[in-house]
Amino acid sequence: MIESPRSNCPINLTLEILGDKWTLLIIRDMMFGDRRHFRELLLNSEEHIASNILADRLRRLVEQGLIVKANDPSHKQKSIYSLTEKCIQLVPVLAHLAGWGSQHMPVTEEFRIRGRQLADAGPEGWNRLMEHLRQTHLEE
Amino acid sequence: MIESPRSNCPINLTLEILGDKWTLLIIRDMMFGDRRHFRELLLNSEEHIASNILADRLRRLVEQGLIVKANDPSHKQKSIYSLTEKCIQLVPVLAHLAGWGSQHMPVTEEFRIRGRQLADAGPEGWNRLMEHLRQTHLEE
Numbered sequence: 001m002i003e004s005p006r007s008n009c010p011i012n013l014t015l016e017i018l019g020d021k022w023t024l025l026i027i028r029d030m031m032f033g034d035r036r037h038f039r040e041l042l043l044n045s046e047e048h049i050a051s052n053i054l055a056d057r058l059r060r061l062v063e064q065g066l067i068v069k070a071n072d073p074s075h076k077q078k079s080i081y082s083l084t085e086k087c088i089q090l091v092p093v094l095a096h097l098a099g100w101g102s103q104h105m106p107v108t109e110e111f112r113i114r115g116r117q118l119a120d121a122g123p124e125g126w127n128r129l130m131e132h133l134r135q136t137h138l139e140e
Numbered sequence: 141m142i143e144s145p146r147s148n149c150p151i152n153l154t155l156e157i158l159g160d161k162w163t164l165l166i167i168r169d170m171m172f173g174d175r176r177h178f179r180e181l182l183l184n185s186e187e188h189i190a191s192n193i194l195a196d197r198l199r200r201l202v203e204q205g206l207i208v209k210a211n212d213p214s215h216k217q218k219s220i221y222s223l224t225e226k227c228i229q230l231v232p233v234l235a236h237l238a239g240w241g242s243q244h245m246p247v248t249e250e251f252r253i254r255g256r257q258l259a260d261a262g263p264e265g266w267n268r269l270m271e272h273l274r275q276t277h278l279e280e
Binding site: 006007008009010011012013014015016017019020021022024025028046047048086089090092093094096097098099100101102103104105106107108111112115 | 146147148149150151152153154155156157159160161162164165168186187188226229230232233234236237238239240241242243244245246247248251252255
């Protein structure tokens with residue numbers, strides 16, 4: 001999956017696939033923003049991701065089995081991206097990042113509230129969200 | 141703290157300071173490996189971090205208030221790095237990354253056990269670890 005990993009530590013291996021400034025943002029937008037087409041991910045990106053970076057990271061996420069690319073049944077010419085179970089299980093990681101950022105980074109008030117809500121939802125709330133994502137993304 | 145952040149989303153702001161392949165590994169080694177000197181962090185690095193990258197990331201972590209650099213009272217010529225409260229609060233993030241990696245990445249058996257232990261410790265276990273880190277790192 002990763003050629004010549006630097007070590008077998010699970011934190012290292014996870015960072016080898018998620019440890020850059022863009023990958024988790026794409027996952028965030030698919031999870032919480034329900035964006036599943038390339039153009040949505042590109043044009044609605046609050047961080048103004050560049051099209052070549054988006055294409056590269058989507059390709060890598062597909063390779064690593066974190067997302068799946070398929071023809072969109074409702075738009076013949078479009079591809080639709082879906083989260084896999086493996087990726088859906090990152091919800092608690094993103095929730096913790098949001099909680100930590102809400103507390104320690106200079107976020108705006110609106111974002112602070114949303115970040116805290118996500119963090120404070122706790123395992124029960126994250127499970128509900130994961131169940132919802134499974135229903136939306138894992139169905140055939 | 142960050143000049144011209146890409147957005148005010150707490151996940152984005154967090155990734156702007158932690159979203160690279162090395163920063164969280166240095167924090168991991170300080171938290172779980174009790175490494176607090178430059179040479180230890182360099183020479184014991186399982187991922188063979190390069191000395192210039194280590195120096196750069198330590199400098200940034202100090203700038204961002206995640207670690208503190210001081211003269212080591214027991215080794216006159218050495219600097220010692222300490223975690224700040226803000227950084228100690230990343231324990232649950234690292235625990236979740238370890239848990240996810242243990243489950244989904246091709247880790248060795250030994251690492252799988254250690255990763256699961258950290259993840260399964262849960263909020264109570266993480267609080268104990270955080271308390272221990274506070275006692276070791278935050279004292280004057």
